[in-house]
Amino acid sequence: MLSTRALVRGLQAGLWRRVSTSTSALAAHGHSSAVDVVDCSVPQYNNRLDTPLPDIPFITNLTPEQKTLKEKEKDAWTKLSKEEKLALYRLSFELSYAEMKKGSDEWKTVLAGFFFFLGFTGLLVWWQRIYVYGDVPHTLSPEWVEKQTQRMIDMRVNPVHGFSSKWDYEKKQWK
Amino acid sequence: MFRAALRLSFSGARSLTRSRPQYTAPLAARCYSHGKQETDEEFDARWITYFSKPDIDAWELRKGMNTLIGYDLVPEPKILDAALRACRRLNDLASAIRILEAVKDKAGPHKEIYPYVVQELRPTLSELGIPTPEELGIDKA
Numbered sequence: 001m002l003s004t005r006a007l008v009r010g011l012q013a014g015l016w017r018r019v020s021t022s023t024s025a026l027a028a029h030g031h032s033s034a035v036d037v038v039d040c041s042v043p044q045y046n047n048r049l050d051t052p053l054p055d056i057p058f059i060t061n062l063t064p065e066q067k068t069l070k071e072k073e074k075d076a077w078t079k080l081s082k083e084e085k086l087a088l089y090r091l092s093f094e095l096s097y098a099e100m101k102k103g104s105d106e107w108k109t110v111l112a113g114f115f116f117f118l119g120f121t122g123l124l125v126w127w128q129r130i131y132v133y134g135d136v137p138h139t140l141s142p143e144w145v146e147k148q149t150q151r152m153i154d155m156r157v158n159p160v161h162g163f164s165s166k167w168d169y170e171k172k173q174w175k
Numbered sequence: 176m177f178r179a180a181l182r183l184s185f186s187g188a189r190s191l192t193r194s195r196p197q198y199t200a201p202l203a204a205r206c207y208s209h210g211k212q213e214t215d216e217e218f219d220a221r222w223i224t225y226f227s228k229p230d231i232d233a234w235e236l237r238k239g240m241n242t243l244i245g246y247d248l249v250p251e252p253k254i255l256d257a258a259l260r261a262c263r264r265l266n267d268l269a270s271a272i273r274i275l276e277a278v279k280d281k282a283g284p285h286k287e288i289y290p291y292v293v294q295e296l297r298p299t300l301s302e303l304g305i306p307t308p309e310e311l312g313i314d315k316a
Contacts, residue, residue, distance in 0.1 A: 052244055052277035053237040053270055074266045077304030085268060086311050092269035096308065097276040102316035 047095045057092040066091060219251050226257035229264070236261050240274060249281045249288050252295035259296070263303050271305045272313075279308070 038044065043055035062070065066087075072080065073088055080088070089096075138144060157163045168175045213221075225239050240258060243250055250258075255274060262271040275293070282288035293300070293307055300307065308314040 049277075049280055050244060051241050052273045053240050055237070057269075073268055077263075077268050080268070080304065082306065082311065085272075085306050086313070089269045089272050089311065089313065092267075093273060096313040096316070097280050098308075098314055098316040101280075 045094065047093075047100050049097065049100055054093075058094040059091045062091070219254055222250070222254045223257045226254065226261045228261075231261045231264065233265055233267070236265060236267070236270065240270075240277070244277050244281060249278060249292070252292050255292065256296060256299050259299055259303060259305060262305075268305065271303070272308060272311065275305075276308050276313075279314075 045054050045056050045058050048054070059066070069084060069087060070091075072084070077085070139148075153164055153167050159165055166175050167173075222239070222243060226236070228235070236258070243254070243258075255278060258274055259271050262268070262274070275296075278292055279289040282292075299305070
């Protein structure tokens with residue numbers, strides 16, 4: 001019992017610590033923070049047209065220059081230059097509304113890929129027709145079909161509206 | 176408020192101030208079949224009071240704006256004025272600019288609404304030093 005408990009503790013120390021990830025642990029190991037692991041237990045930033053003011057600003061770790069700019073923001077905004085105002089905006093928001101609404105050219109890539117693979121499939125089907133399928137049955141040869149057609153006419157197949165109705169029995173030709 | 180924005184679109188070449196809708200039909204924020212329906216003036220007053228709270232905090236500003244943008248209307252300039260002043264009290268210039276962007280987006284295809292709103296807010300924008308998204312160049316992607 002004691003040994004199994006020790007085993008479990010050993011496993012916990014060895015495995016679980018590595019499995020339970022946190023951004024600080026990742027950052028300590030040199031991973032870029034907040035990209036691979038999103039902490040869903042804290043408010044997140046998002047770019048949404050219907051949510052103009054997200055829960056947190058986009059950039060939370062401010063450099064010293066950004067901190068001084070934030071201090072300057074507490075004073076009259078008329079004293080800020082255009083670049084400073086733009087910098088303040090970009091601190092809080094990743095994408096502007098225009099950037100959010102901008103489309104992309106991805107659909108062209110999708111359509112091109114679709115046609116490419118359709119064409120490739122066509123090539124495969126063509127190769128298969130030539131190299132995999134055997135000969136067509138002899139009952140589809142012109143000679144056989146000719147005799148078959150004559151027999152169908154002689155038998156009066158579908159004489160009212162169908163096959164034989166198209167044959168002129170007096171003139172012995174197709175109508 | 177601009178719930179009858181369709182009427183604005185019929186105004187054509189007339190000036191914005193003249194074509195502003197002056198209807199008095201009460202419209203409710205909530206569509207109950209019973210109970211008293213809130214008038215446009217009451218709606219506006221309620222929201223102006225909300226944003227005019229002197230000690231409004233950042234959460235309340237965000238909640239208010241996100242809720243207001245969720246409604247099927249473009250907020251009146253006086254509500255937006257109160258919201259921009261709330262941003263000033265909270266030392267949040269970025270949110271003030273964002274509010275203007277959101278208003279332009281809310282107007283949708285009715286392109287004459289946003290210039291009207293900016294025109295009405297121009298005194299406040301100049302006083303507080305809030306640039307429009309166009310002045311910062313972020314209106315184009």
